[in-house]
Amino acid sequence: MKPTGSDTWLACCPAHDDRWPSLTIRATDDGRKLVHCFSGCSAEEVLAAVGLTFSDLFLPRAVDHLVQPEHQPFPATDVLRAIGFEALVVCASAVAVFAGKPFSQQDRERLILAASRIQAAMTVAGVSHG
Template sequence: MNTRNEGARRQPGAAFDTTPADTHAARPSIDALLHRLERVQRSGQGWRADCPNGHKTHGTLSLAQGDDGRLLLHCFAGCSTADVLGTLGLALADVMPERLRDESPEGRRTAQERFRLASVTAAAGVLEREARVLLIAHHDLQRGEALPPDDARRLREAVERIEAAREVLS
């Protein structure tokens, strides 16, 4: 089923009008993004879809909406978030929450705490996903199977991502 709405493409940085009225800056809703993608399916607390950059495998793009309203996406085929958004006619600023407006000391402390919590949550998600990669490789190696070059590359990438998450958590 093709759920892409080709007429919905727009220039990077252009605003959507799909967010609640109580927000100051328009941000795209997850629904506005999902309509631009193909083979969208519900998956856990988010969605899976085909990456718009045309990979041979299907369902490589994972999407969710964060508690603060920002759109979260990850391409398992290796596309950067900026590349995925660019293909859809969006920029990173289109999916990020509004900038801090309360510059008081209390407002800054609150923003710093939210940032810290978001960083910890993101790092925990990375650890969860990358630990699965390590476990799969471990089971293959334990059975005496050699890792194909792509799997060995992905294993190295998993280790790098775990190290980066560890730095965030320390």
């Protein structure tokens, strides 16, 4: 796990075979812990892989306490670090296409996966498309 800022970290996801760090973790001022895997693992899968549940991420609160959703739950630099490899996949695909190299079905599927992971990262980061 590598700290990326105040109360934020980037790590390899324990829920899948992660070669590049794709998991970002953030502790909020009100005691919540936010986790997101940019490779697509659910928070529940990530927590289960380390023997935790959602209740382990939150401090006990009164039932009537409402928590406002985070507008941008993860710093942009963490999001970029987490999807850096996916950007390389897209670039390598573009180079191959422009060079006229054959593009297999497996190559297409990997490119689609990279694009979907980048799209998901933009959504989590609160980046609009307009």
